Amino acid sequence: MTEGTAVQTPAPAAPRGRRGRRTVDVPDLVGRARDGDARAVARLISLVEDASPALREVAAALAPHTGTAQVLGLTGSPGVGKSTTTTALVRAFRAQGRRVGVLAVDPSSPFSGGALLGDRVRMQDHAGDSGVYIRSMASRGHLGGLAWATPQALRVLDAAGCDVVLVETVGVGQSELEIASLADTTLVLMAPGMGDGIQAAKAGILEVADLFVVNKADRDGAQQTVRDLRYMQSLGGRFDEPGHWRPPIVKTVAAREKDNGIDEVLEKIEAHREWLESSGEGHRRRTERAAREIEAIAVATLRERLGDVHGSAALSTLAEKVVAGETDPFSAADELVGQL
Amino acid sequence: MTEGTAVQTPAPAAPRGRRGRRTVDVPDLVGRARDGDARAVARLISLVEDASPALREVAAALAPHTGTAQVLGLTGSPGVGKSTTTTALVRAFRAQGRRVGVLAVDPSSPFSGGALLGDRVRMQDHAGDSGVYIRSMASRGHLGGLAWATPQALRVLDAAGCDVVLVETVGVGQSELEIASLADTTLVLMAPGMGDGIQAAKAGILEVADLFVVNKADRDGAQQTVRDLRYMQSLGGRFDEPGHWRPPIVKTVAAREKDNGIDEVLEKIEAHREWLESSGEGHRRRTERAAREIEAIAVATLRERLGDVHGSAALSTLAEKVVAGETDPFSAADELVGQL
Structure with a gap:
């Protein structure tokens, strides 16, 4: 599963760019990031995240190299298994030889502790794999900050040559949905017996989902969750119109050792990618986001x-x-x- | 408890102001609102809420009459008893002969159904009381709308002569906290055994609370919730500095027939009002909000x-x-x- 060297992209101890006039050789940095240098990627993300003086130069240098990454959004309530599913997806993409970036966004936490802990857990699974970049983005005081920083970090990973970028958010509020909507394909994770159905309807998650994943499907109530989702879909009849994408529902059991259903998730993601291209919706979405x-x-x-x-x-x-x-x-x- | 006529301020069937050039006699409307005409109040709120062409004229006409209402924010997770507590507070303020306005804000609901249902329930308690104005503000598509409309609706109730305006929100996200921060005094409601302590720390509720109300205090775990809050307060040592306000914790059992602890809540609100005045913090907050x-x-x-x-x-x-x-x-x- 792993190859190469460790590539955790650490958050900087302090946002140096904001304060000092430390010179940054942007073209060199972008070049090294594109060669797969994890430190260069980390530095670039810090520069855009902190709105450093070099931000505009970085953005301009990245632009010609962007637009190739497939962006996947992954959202769901706390406890549905987002981290495990992300890990399983990363494992699967790596098995296909694709370079993967992960942006783990947690707007609900004003403290960076949670995000850092999450990193350490993930690190163990992908330690030593130079084909995986993981970056936690914790809230910097207000949501506007994340809504600003996340698309820029995405551009860095895109330009650095990631084939797939996973943006993982806690799906509880409007701003999180906005971040999820950066994606080409948005996966909404649910788990049995969490009352997610009603939550989904409330939070407008039905609107943003391209693919529902009912995780922990070995538990009681999984089939009920699937039925609830089908019922809610049936209420929004537009999914049945020709040319429309009807979000499929896949059951998974994502775990450290064995992943059931992840192959089917990958198939549906690929089917959605093909639909995005053939329908023109992919281009429309990217333009709208820009x-x-x-x-x-x-x-x-x-x-x-x-x-x-x-x-x-x-x-x-x-x-x-x-x-x-x-x-x-x-x-x-x-x-x-x-x-x- | 009740006197006069029914005063539910109904939301208009359609935002007429946005479309047509229907003439509005703003000075007349403001005059009637100040005389206690519930329909005039309702119409003014609709005009500001819908950003009608008359919005600026309305805002200008209201300005000289604003600044007298005591604004109370009431926030808490779903299920802690916000509606019951609001009802109990309204009952208590009415017993003091004060005119009360209630803005019930539910940003989590993209459907107006919930808000309307809430109105009907409340209506039964205050039907026939011309000293109470209740208005539900449901999300109109996006949170920006509510964050915009709520302060304007507040100005209408203030100018219409409400002595107290209660702004009730579901305290789950950043935007809701922003709405809560419109208040002079913000009450954060909790209930035993809901894991609110951790939620509070996450959502920054400790920062906005001027008064904690542990409702359903007859249930198991009430004392534990109080202890948790005290512990969290002890971590933020600044509350103990001289001149600082240390948010008190009051236990209540708000119910349809008897309210335990509401008197103490009123006392603490009054104590906070006095502190706001003596410390200059009240003026500072209002200026900052403006x-x-x-x-x-x-x-x-x-x-x-x-x-x-x-x-x-x-x-x-x-x-x-x-x-x-x-x-x-x-x-x-x-x-x-x-x-x-």
């Missing part, structure tokens, strides 16, 4: 300019007026924007 | 302009280039912003 990414960056830039032009003092003055009832927030915002 | 509101509106305005100037065609073209690897998202965003 548009949203551009828009988010543009808005962030404008937000920054608002701060630059006025400083917090001007905003404070306007806020005081609003609190005093002398003006309303919309007029205050107009005043702020008007001076841009 | 600043964030102004900034959010300014950014939304700029985002709209991006769309106006370029149309989706320009963005699509740039997105296509990014997908093809001809440019990167940052350069594309610069191009978009540069033409503003």
